Amino acid sequence: MMSWITEFEYVVVGGGLAGTIIAEHIARVLNKKVLIIERNLVLGGHCYDYVHESGIRVHKYGPHLFHTPFKEVWEYLSQFTEWDYYQHRVMGWIDGKYVPIPFNFNTLYALLPTEFARRLESKLLEKYDYGSRIPIKEFMDADDEDLRFLANFVYEKIFYGYTSKQWGRKPEEISADVLARVPIVLSRDDRYFNDQYQGVPKRGYTTMIRNIATHKNIFVLLNTHHKELIKLDNGRIYLDGQEFKGLLIYTGSIDDLFDYKFGHLPYRSLRFRWQVVHEKQFQPVAQVNFPLEYEYTRITEYKHIHPLDVPYTVVAYEFPEEYEYGKNLPFYPLFTEGGQEAYLKYQELAKKYKNLILLGRLAEYRYYDMDDTVKRSMEIFEEKIL
Numbered sequence: 085m086m087s088w089i090t091e092f093e094y095v096v097v098g099g100g101l102a103g104t105i106i107a108e109h110i111a112r113v114l115n116k117k118v119l120i121i122e123r124n125l126v127l128g129g130h131c132y133d134y135v136h137e138s139g140i141r142v143h144k145y146g147p148h149l150f151h152t153p154f155k156e157v158w159e160y161l162s163q164f165t166e167w168d169y170y171q172h173r174v175m176g177w178i179d180g181k182y183v184p185i186p187f188n189f190n191t192l193y194a195l196l197p198t199e200f201a202r203r204l205e206s207k208l209l210e211k212y213d214y215g216s217r218i219p220i221k222e223f224m225d226a227d228d229e230d231l232r233f234l235a236n237f238v239y240e241k242i243f244y245g246y247t248s249k250q251w252g253r254k255p256e257e258i259s260a261d262v263l264a265r266v267p268i269v270l271s272r273d274d275r276y277f278n279d280q281y282q283g284v285p286k287r288g289y290t291t292m293i294r295n296i297a298t299h300k301n302i303f304v305l306l307n308t309h310h311k312e313l314i315k316l317d318n319g320r321i322y323l324d325g326q327e328f329k330g331l332l333i334y335t336g337s338i339d340d341l342f343d344y345k346f347g348h349l350p351y352r353s354l355r356f357r358w359q360v361v362h363e364k365q366f367q368p369v370a371q372v373n374f375p376l377e378y379e380y381t382r383i384t385e386y387k388h389i390h391p392l393d394v395p396y397t398v399v400a401y402e403f404p405e406e407y408e409y410g411k412n413l414p415f416y417p418l419f420t421e422g423g424q425e426a427y428l429k430y431q432e433l434a435k436k437y438k439n440l441i442l443l444g445r446l447a448e449y450r451y452y453d454m455d456d457t458v459k460r461s462m463e464i465f466e467e468k469i470l
């Protein structure tokens with residue numbers, strides 16, 4: 085007997101940003117019914133936010149700040165949310181002071197003697213344009229002793245400790261690309277991002293994602309792991325016991341899809357310690373990084389992101405930790421050789437399934453910012469579904 089589930093031609097696993105956006109496109113553009121299967125009790129995935137018992141909105145899996153240079157991404161999401169103006173600022177707690185991060189001219193003057201800072205500023209501006217972002221790698225081996233000093237100073241004070249804690253490895257064991265990205269910003273602009281479009285959804289990410297999924301053609305099954313309904317076997321997909329001839333878009337972990345046949349893909353995980361502080365404000369900006377001290381990497385104070393006039397505040401301390409399957413959650417892919425090898429094997433295996441599309445941070449095993457996720461979902465729809 086046909087169950088109502090087997091009537092769907094389009095099934096999406098995962099109700100995060102990627103899954104809901106692809107489902108919305110199928111529902112609206114193709115005017116087809118689509119089923120989202122989500123293992124959690126709520127939609128939202130990693131972007132999930134909620135109102136904490138203190139009344140302040142918080143982000144369960146770490147601070148999410150929306151920023152993009154892509155007009156089409158901003159306009160697409162703006163159909164589902166209004167935005168609150170928000171420009172992210174990050175400070176580092178370095179040598180007993182709060183200083184702006186990324187390292188800019190304000191940081192330079194805060195940490196080094198004024199005369200020396202002035203000399204460095206003019207040397208940098210002789211070489212580069214005001215406002216540019218120069219990776220420290222560019223002058224780590226410079227002929228000029230002052231510039232060499234500066235590059236190594238930034239490396240030690242800001243980069244080395246933070247990166248070691250974040251990844252649980254020495255930076256030299258990670259990848260030269262990471263170092264290539266550590267910038268000095270040649271201006272006094274303290275904003276963390278300089279994209280044209282920046283903000284946070286007025287009623288939160290969860291509401292925005294729920295709005296994306298409210299099209300009449302979208303059906304959602306919560307609290308359901310895909311394995312309760314979907315089976316993959318030898319190039320064929322089965323849905324609720326019957327062979328599935330439609331299209332499956334999978335946004336969960338690729339290793340889970342194939343029962344960890346080639347092992348668990350390595351990730352870095354995070355643990356959060358939440359605290360209500362009985363002060364109006366705890367720290368000067370939403371995010372303070374601790375590159376040199378403590379076990380945690382950063383503290384987020386959510387009131388700066390979602391202002392509320394109350395005499396207390398909520399902060400989250402963030403502790404990076406090893407990812408252990410079943411114990412904590414996979415946050416950031418760890419780019420080890422073995423991990424990449426296993427991922428490629430999974431990817432190869434996925435090619436056997438002609439009606440399977442892998443999409444999103446877990447299925448594609450890569451870090452995507454939210455705007456990349458939106459863009460990727462739109463592109464996959466255009467290229468593989470339309």
Ligand SMILES: Cc1cc2nc3c(=O)[nH]c(=O)nc-3n(C[C@H](O)[C@H](O)[C@H](O)COP(=O)(O)OP(=O)(O)OC[C@H]3O[C@@H](n4cnc5c(N)ncnc54)[C@H](O)[C@@H]3O)c2cc1C
Pocket residue numbers: 097098099100101102103121122123124127128129130131145146147148149150151308309310311335336337340354415416443444445446452453454455457
């Ligand atoms: C700590 C952290 C901070 C971040 N901060 C920012 C930021 O400031 N700005 C920014 O732009 N981006 C940020 N991001 C990135 C952002 O979180 C991602 O771009 C986005 O969440 C990716 O969405 P997704 O749908 O691919 O994955 P997810 O959000 O992980 O969604 C996957 C969904 O699938 C479900 N699922 C998984 N497996 C199964 C299964 N087998 N069966 C059923 N359901 C399943 C999950 O429960 C989840 O709901 C951050 C990421 C992290 C880790």
